[in-house]
Amino acid sequence: MQKSIIRGYYEDLEQKKLIGKKCRKCGKITFPPTAICEHCGSREIDAFELSGEGELLFVSHSMAPPPNPRFNKIAPYAYGHVRLQEGVFVQGIITGVGIDPESLLEFYQKCPVKVVPDIIEAEGLSILAFKIK
Ligand SMILES: [Zn+2]
Known part of the structure; x- marks a missing residue:
């Protein structure tokens, strides 16, 4: 039986790896990983390790209670909002940034x-965060 994609995603995070899927048909990357290519719908996709390096495009803070x-x-x-160097957009926690309005x-x-x-742990679950290089 195939392992749950979500479970695999978190297990990879525990290993400090960001694994997306690369499409054999269109060559584009889907992240977080899903069962089909989000660009063309193909199921011919392979695990692909992302560098996780990228650019922070926008930063805010959590005014609302945590989800x-x-x-x-x-x-x-x-x-x-982060744009990874592989072209994928990801939203995540940004560590090491003050959340007062001036900062x-x-x-x-x-x-x-x-x-x-900067993979961090919250109550036993590894979650994807980013820190400024
Ligand atoms: Zn595709």
Whole structure:
């Protein structure tokens, strides 16, 4: 039986690996991984390790309560949109950024800035975050 894609994704994160899927038909990358290519719908996709390096395009902070109780311990946190060098867009927690309005504004004005993965743990689950390079 095939392992759940979601479960595999989190297991890979535990190993500090970002695994997406690369399509054999169109050559594009789907991340987070799914069962089919999000660009052309092909099922001919292979695991592909992403560098996780990219650019932070936008940063904000979590005003609303965390979407899941497991985030309570790490809230409040900065949150941003990242474009990985492989061309994939990812949203994630940005570590090492102050969340007061002045810090965020200063940061926002500096964007895009280089980021690298910073996988953090919340209540036993590894989650994808990014830190400034
Ligand atoms: Zn495709």
